[in-house]
Amino acid sequence: MSSTTQSHASLVEFGQKHVTKGLGRVVEAVITKGQGSYVTLGDGREMLDFTCGIGVTNFGHCHPKISKAAADQCMSLVHGQCSIGFHGPYLELIQKLLPMMPHPSLDSFFFWNSGSEAIEASIKMARTFTGRQNIITMQGAYHGRTYGAMAVTKSKTIYSEGTNPLMPGVFTLPFPYWHQLGLPADTPSEKLSEMCLHQLSLLLSQATAPTDTAAIIVETVLGEGGYVPTPPAFLRGLREVCDKHGIMLIIDEVQCGYGRTGKHYAIEYSGVRPDIMITAKGLANGFPLSGVISSKGLTDKLKPGSMGGTYAGNAVACAAAVASAEVMKEENILENVNARSKELFAALNALRANPKVAPVILDVRGQGLMVAVEFASPVGTGPYDAFRDASAPAKLASRVAKKCVEKGLLILTTSVYEVIRFIPALNISQADLAKGCAIFAEAVEEVVKEG
Numbered sequence: 244m245s246s247t248t249q250s251h252a253s254l255v256e257f258g259q260k261h262v263t264k265g266l267g268r269v270v271e272a273v274i275t276k277g278q279g280s281y282v283t284l285g286d287g288r289e290m291l292d293f294t295c296g297i298g299v300t301n302f303g304h305c306h307p308k309i310s311k312a313a314a315d316q317c318m319s320l321v322h323g324q325c326s327i328g329f330h331g332p333y334l335e336l337i338q339k340l341l342p343m344m345p346h347p348s349l350d351s352f353f354f355w356n357s358g359s360e361a362i363e364a365s366i367k368m369a370r371t372f373t374g375r376q377n378i379i380t381m382q383g384a385y386h387g388r389t390y391g392a393m394a395v396t397k398s399k400t401i402y403s404e405g406t407n408p409l410m411p412g413v414f415t416l417p418f419p420y421w422h423q424l425g426l427p428a429d430t431p432s433e434k435l436s437e438m439c440l441h442q443l444s445l446l447l448s449q450a451t452a453p454t455d456t457a458a459i460i461v462e463t464v465l466g467e468g469g470y471v472p473t474p475p476a477f478l479r480g481l482r483e484v485c486d487k488h489g490i491m492l493i494i495d496e497v498q499c500g501y502g503r504t505g506k507h508y509a510i511e512y513s514g515v516r517p518d519i520m521i522t523a524k525g526l527a528n529g530f531p532l533s534g535v536i537s538s539k540g541l542t543d544k545l546k547p548g549s550m551g552g553t554y555a556g557n558a559v560a561c562a563a564a565v566a567s568a569e570v571m572k573e574e575n576i577l578e579n580v581n582a583r584s585k586e587l588f589a590a591l592n593a594l595r596a597n598p599k600v601a602p603v604i605l606d607v608r609g610q611g612l613m614v615a616v617e618f619a620s621p622v623g624t625g626p627y628d629a630f631r632d633a634s635a636p637a638k639l640a641s642r643v644a645k646k647c648v649e650k651g652l653l654i655l656t657t658s659v660y661e662v663i664r665f666i667p668a669l670n671i672s673q674a675d676l677a678k679g680c681a682i683f684a685e686a687v688e689e690v691v692k693e694g
């Protein structure tokens with residue numbers, strides 16, 4: 244049965260019946276086409292896409308060069324299994340990525356399919372490298388939905404609710420995010436960092452001895468936890484503690500990496516050296532591919548056969564990633580990110596200055612094209628939430644996102660707070676960015692007016 248012979252409504256109904264209820268969806272629709280910053284839905288609607296499939300189609304949907312590279316690769320070698328031999332696109336991709344690494348010590352690569360798998364690999368590697376078990380993760384972190392990744396995920400209970408026990412040996416550190424710490428949004432990031440680094444020294448003397456601690460894992464920009472850039476001072480503090488105690492610093496750049504923040508990797512802003520870095524999402528512009536990158540001195544400790552995976556580093560995905568790396572350079576993607584970022588911040592700050600909506604906007608933050616607006620909430624996260632505001636309209640973020648969809652813009656919320664995130668394509672045009680910002684502003688005004 245071809246989907247083209249069935250009505251859109253009947254296909255949606257079929258999906259609702261037979262696709263697991265465990266999936267949430269922004270639109271009850273079939274996505275039939277993607278082109279640049281736009282997707283087409285089965286009912287004919289053309290949507291401006293500020294989700295990029297959650298930060299994946301970063302060079303635009305079906306970028307001609309990238310899609311062609313994948314199609315060509317399909318005609319020569321689809322599956323060159325990584326435990327059988329090398330394949331060309333795998334090696335070529337490493338050649339492309341090496342000059343983009345935030346530190347020259349990152350010279351040993353393993354490619355897998357998803358971010359979660361790469362996180363699993365990083366935990367296994369850190370335990371092997373140190374001979375220790377415990378992992379310190381951040382309050383508000385998101386690292387994935389497989390068991391190890393779920394254990395170090397602390398952004399929402401939905402990801403693990405009812406499915407414990409998770410991987411043992413995980414300890415949670417407060418993260419320098421004003422809302423989680425109950426401090427005003429304009430608290431200097433150095434102060435927040437200092438508080439959390441103090442908590443880290445307590446954790447290492449009260450809960451997990453340094454000699455039992457294999458790794459500290461941190462996103463360079465907290466993603467599913469609210470789009471909060473990790474302060475450089477905090478990252479530098481983590482590096483110092485790791486150096487002092489021989490702990491591995493795992494930097495998760497799954498969502499914030501590969502150009503998203505205006506540098507190849509967001510960790511470059513701090514100058515901090517990761518022991519292990521994870522990259523995924525935008526790496527192959529939609530083809531499943533993740534990377535676990537470390538130094539040869541460390542990865543030489545791994546026994547051959549201890550790493551692997553049937554589809555790990557698939558040749559078609561790697562060919563798409565090689566083309567993506569070329570696009571990054573040829574199309575001056577980082578320049579576009581930085582130029583569009585200024586415009587995005589200007590538009591959101593102008594909205595914040597609008598007296599009709601100003602009282603409900605708590606924060607505009609982010610880096611590059613990974614930007615968020617946080618709204619006030621009448622309930623907050625409970626009675627002790629310092630930012631509970633009884634006068635704020637309820638569920639602002641999800642209502643604004645829904646209104647944006649009605650107006651032709653796909654956009655996502657994030658975190659347990661009322662946060663909308665902006666992750667447009669890294670090569671979005673000035674006109675499309677302005678169009679999306681105008682739709683968003685209109686949606687906010689309307690929802691606030693509705694009360």
Ligand SMILES: Cc1ncc(COP(=O)(O)O)c(C=O)c1O
Nearest residue numbers: 357358359385386387466497498
């Ligand atoms: C920071 C971060 N780490 C890990 C993951 C997990 O990646 P995946 O969904 O590809 O398993 C995600 C996914 O959103 C992420 O944002």
